[in-house]
Amino acid sequence: MATQHSRSAARIMMAPAVILLLGWMLVPLIMTLLFSFKKYLPMRGGDLGWVGFDNYVRFVSSSAFWPSVSATLIIVGGVLAITIVFGVLLAILLNQPMWGQGVVRILVIAPFFVMPTVSALVWKNMFMDPTNGLFAHLWKFFGAEPISWLSEASMPSIVMIVSWQWLPFATLILLTAIQSLDSEQLEAAEMDGAPPIKRFAFITLPHLSRAITIVLLIQTIFLLAIFAEIFVTTGGAFGTRTLTYLIFQRVLESQNVGLGSAGGVYAIILANIVAIFLMRIVGKNLDA
Amino acid sequence: MGQIKLNQVTKSFGDVQVIPPLDLTIEDGEFTVFVGPSGCGKSTLLRLIAGLEDITSGHIEIDGKDATNVPPAKRGLAMVFQSYALYPHMSVRKNIAFPMRMAGIDEAEQNRRIEGAAKALNLTDYLDRRPGQLSGGQRQRVAIGRAIVREPSAFLFDEPLSNLDAALRVGMRLEISELHKRLATTMIYVTHDQVEAMTMADKIVVLRAGFIEQVGTPLELYHNPRNEFVAGFIGSPKMNLIKGEEAQKHGAATIGIRPEHTDVSKTDGMWKGTVGVAEHLGSDTFIHVHDTGLDSGPGDMVTVRITGDIEAKHGDDIYLTPQLDKLHKFDAQGLRIG
Numbered sequence: 001m002a003t004q005h006s007r008s009a010a011r012i013m014m015a016p017a018v019i020l021l022l023g024w025m026l027v028p029l030i031m032t033l034l035f036s037f038k039k040y041l042p043m044r045g046g047d048l049g050w051v052g053f054d055n056y057v058r059f060v061s062s063s064a065f066w067p068s069v070s071a072t073l074i075i076v077g078g079v080l081a082i083t084i085v086f087g088v089l090l091a092i093l094l095n096q097p098m099w100g101q102g103v104v105r106i107l108v109i110a111p112f113f114v115m116p117t118v119s120a121l122v123w124k125n126m127f128m129d130p131t132n133g134l135f136a137h138l139w140k141f142f143g144a145e146p147i148s149w150l151s152e153a154s155m156p157s158i159v160m161i162v163s164w165q166w167l168p169f170a171t172l173i174l175l176t177a178i179q180s181l182d183s184e185q186l187e188a189a190e191m192d193g194a195p196p197i198k199r200f201a202f203i204t205l206p207h208l209s210r211a212i213t214i215v216l217l218i219q220t221i222f223l224l225a226i227f228a229e230i231f232v233t234t235g236g237a238f239g240t241r242t243l244t245y246l247i248f249q250r251v252l253e254s255q256n257v258g259l260g261s262a263g264g265v266y267a268i269i270l271a272n273i274v275a276i277f278l279m280r281i282v283g284k285n286l287d288a
Numbered sequence: 289m290g291q292i293k294l295n296q297v298t299k300s301f302g303d304v305q306v307i308p309p310l311d312l313t314i315e316d317g318e319f320t321v322f323v324g325p326s327g328c329g330k331s332t333l334l335r336l337i338a339g340l341e342d343i344t345s346g347h348i349e350i351d352g353k354d355a356t357n358v359p360p361a362k363r364g365l366a367m368v369f370q371s372y373a374l375y376p377h378m379s380v381r382k383n384i385a386f387p388m389r390m391a392g393i394d395e396a397e398q399n400r401r402i403e404g405a406a407k408a409l410n411l412t413d414y415l416d417r418r419p420g421q422l423s424g425g426q427r428q429r430v431a432i433g434r435a436i437v438r439e440p441s442a443f444l445f446d447e448p449l450s451n452l453d454a455a456l457r458v459g460m461r462l463e464i465s466e467l468h469k470r471l472a473t474t475m476i477y478v479t480h481d482q483v484e485a486m487t488m489a490d491k492i493v494v495l496r497a498g499f500i501e502q503v504g505t506p507l508e509l510y511h512n513p514r515n516e517f518v519a520g521f522i523g524s525p526k527m528n529l530i531k532g533e534e535a536q537k538h539g540a541a542t543i544g545i546r547p548e549h550t551d552v553s554k555t556d557g558m559w560k561g562t563v564g565v566a567e568h569l570g571s572d573t574f575i576h577v578h579d580t581g582l583d584s585g586p587g588d589m590v591t592v593r594i595t596g597d598i599e600a601k602h603g604d605d606i607y608l609t610p611q612l613d614k615l616h617k618f619d620a621q622g623l624r625i626g
Contacts, residue, residue, distance in 0.1 A: 187340050188373035192387035192434070193361035202386070206377040 036261035055262035087170030154238035177211035290474035297346035324495035366435035532583030540617035557607030
């Protein structure tokens with residue numbers, strides 16, 4: 001394919017980019033590892049020397065650790081379930097020929113363009129506010145007692161906000177997948193006597209399986225790291241403290257860089273466990 | 289079992305009428321071919337019969353029962369699609385079993401029919417493969433297998449051979465004809481290829497722009513085309529259609545003579561021309577003769593067919609004599625005279 005000369009030239013040409021990217025990844029990673037073995041309190045004495053695995057033990061034994069892991073998994077799981085189920089339904093709906101299709105499609109995709117901070121604030125103040133929010137007015141209209149969403153139903157609220165943000169992404173990917181379905185297959189199934197529900201189950205859903213896998217993988221990566229939505233709504237209170245948020249609190253609120261770094265290493269491990277787990281379940285969908 | 293009757297059937301998409309009122313009867317056990325140039329409405333007509341499109345007005349009768357508003361699955365028809373429409377995530381066995389599974393036929397009977405179909409179609413070794421691992425011809429056979437196991441009252445084929453290469457096409461053509469002889473079930477076959485129509489059909493329906501131009505056996509259409517369109521469409525190479533002075537001599541607006549009904553001589557004959565391209569097939573030779581002085585389209589070209597071989601080089605003079613008893617005459621409206 002290429003001569004020895006052009007290959008080594010290519011290596012030299014690519015080197016700056018590779019070194020930059022590698023450095024971008026390795027420097028923070030190594031610094032995190034380094035800090036995690038140190039007692040480092042910036043406002044209270046700075047670098048206080050090596051402490052071995054002390055930070056790791058303290059981070060796990062803290063009462064906030066396991067609740068934060070479960071909060072993370074509940075949010076990720078809840079958002080994935082909602083976005084995929086509604087994503088498939090919306091994709092099927094948007095695939096039907098209808099009046100104003102183009103406009104509707106743009107409207108559906110719009111939430112994805114809103115910054116997480118902004119959308120969380122909009123939800124918090126316009127919808128979920130217990131006195132002035134739209135939901136409060138709706139509840140009052142039907143004579144019910146308004147719910148103070150973010151304190152009484154904090155977890156469902158956050159799942160709802162994040163789902164709203166990620167639904168367009170899922171819909172978009174699934175819509176393009178559904179558009180590539182050969183209509184003759186559906187017609188053949190219709191001739192073969194399959195009613196609409198079975199056509200969906202036996203033809204459309206298997207066709208979408210690869211797209212669903214992609215949505216699952218990409219969303220998991222981003223959802224493990226959600227932060228802004230929690231920061232501007234509950235601030236980690238009412239059981240919504242995820243692992244990411246706990247690390248943030250350890251580093252910035254308690255000013256304990258060493259402890260937070262140890263948490264960061266745990267987060268890396270958790271993300272990898274989830275990734276391996278997902279790959280196992282869905283990976284076979286990708287090679288077919 | 290298997291008689292299909294169309295009564296004043298029409299189909300419009302919006303304001304565009306693609307099928308004007310149309311009557312047609314397909315007898316039980318008949319192999320009927322719908323043939324016509326692309327866009328003539330033949331596929332639409334097939335889809336109307338299948339129930340995949342709703343008819344705008346008129347009636348469809350299948351097995352003597354009104355099927356106009358019956359959903360496709362209940363019409364007892366099986367269809368083989370141009371793209372085969374196999375289910376890519378299912379094995380061949382599951383593909384073939386799918387219609388039976390939907391109909392709730394018990395497992396033992398399903399397996400019996402699958403084995404039967406696989407044996408008849410040479411698919412036994414491939415039952416556990418996915419459609420993606422099969423060749424074009426094998427996929428085609430799976431699609432036919434999926435149709436057979438339903439034991440339908442009629443088969444519908446929508447250009448099933450157009451995705452195959454030429455050699456396979458000839459083979460599959462024979463297999464489908466064999467299948468028809470064995471099952472003796474009504475088959476409706478859509479194609480734009482008149483060779484497929486001529487070789488397979490009991491009855492050919494020639495369509496143009498939704499109108500039926502002629503219905504008849506292949507040889508009826510060959511010997512007695514009802515109009516210029518059918519004359520030009522049926523037969524290969526195409527019939528030479530000659531207008532103008534030469535046609536008036538025979539008392540017609542247009543005369544038609546098939547390439548195989550023209551005698552060729554290097555010394556004398558009725559028409560004189562120069563040899564253009566000569567296609568040597570071994571058994572036959574097609575010669576495209578230019579500058580004949582006849583009004584037969586661009587370049588005044590006439591095609592002739594000679595059995596065997598002939599020494600003819602590009603640019604040679606050549607003489608043609610039509611066999612006058614095989615001459616077709618058409619009037620100004622393109623309809624056959626006499």
